Amino acid sequence: MQTKPFRIGTRGSPLALAQAHETRTRLMAAHGLPEEMFEIVVLSTTGDRITDRSLSEIGGKGLFTQELEEQLQSGELDIAVHSSKDMPTKLPEGLHIAAYLPREDFRDAFIGRTASTLTALPDGAIVGTASLRRQALIRRLRPDIQLTIFRGSVGTRLRKLDEGQVDATLLAYAGLKRLSMEDVVTELLDPTDFPPAPAQGAICVESRIGDPRTDALIAPINDIPTYDAVSCERAFLAALDGSCRTPIGGFAICDGENLKFSGLILTPDGRREHAIEVEGKRADAEALGLRAGEAVRAAAGTDFFDSWN
């Protein structure tokens, strides 16, 4: 029996900490180990330090994971816990996603101050969100709405809403639930007309490739339906060179041995879009996502993608 505590890396935001604690709780339960066997190591990332600009401006998703990944590679951490939707599609050399925890509800939540639903917002209302996907989806439904960039932690965003800086904001329902703040939600958006970000609502565990001690520890907490669904969604994103600059939505649902994926790409103004649905075996989850991404890319044509830049 080894005695050195197992080191779990996380960012320091309340949501990140909740996710790291959930991972530790599941590891303790799966192995019957005491809390002292797991040390939660909190790191500040570049993405956490820069809160006044949108992610796409400052360089994308990698900014939330880089510091954690460096410490994984050097062996200072055994695993890093992340929101899967913040993970770049390509991981650094030697690292992989070893497990996904059972997925939380992947829908986007609308939190309205002057109206309780997106469609009921007054003409010209102001909505705060930094997500290009949410901006494009809002423009698609409500071109009259004014958008303003909203970053920072969930708590910061809700405070700005309370102060009256905006009429409404949108957040992942999963994050609010993990923070026990779901009471603020005034509407849950239907994923068929407001698709979530690929991988939304799923916590992932990143580790070193070829680390048998860690693999053995992590394997029992992996949720296979989540693994399959999120692998499909991330493959869709990868096929489209998905980054923070590209409004892309999509979600996969497992049904027995099968999996159904719905994807959507749109222009930032929400005026043009291409949707796709594919269905197949869960065993082919990644190939299905890739195929969907390639099909939608071909259907959209290059001028569609040029309009993103």
Ligand SMILES: NCc1[nH]cc(CCC(=O)O)c1CC(=O)O
């Ligand atoms: N980009 C920030 C981020 N990354 C993951 C979540 C929510 C939790 C999740 O999707 O698992 C959020 C906040 C939000 O979109 O409201």
